Amino acid sequence: MAVMATNARREARLLKGLDDYFTSLGQGINAYVERQSRVQEIDRLNAMSDEELLKLGIRRERIAQHVFRDRFVF
DSSP: OHHHHHHHHHHHHHHHHHHHHHHHHHHHHHHHHHHHHHHHHHHHHHTSOHHHHHHHTOOGGGHHHHHTTTTOOO
8 A cells, every 4th residue: 555655646746747847838838929929010010111100000119018018008
């Protein structure tokens, strides 16, 4: 019985370690994907003329604030 209990605890620790690893890996991938999409949005807006930006209600100097408006209060 003692051997089974020891193996069960070892297996639980191993599974917890694997779960923690894949959780942190997933969080890192999610952050990367979100950052890339925001960078692409900034590039897209920067490529527009001032007139096009004005039609969208965005000033060129406030593009970053516009793209990150859901993350920061400006």
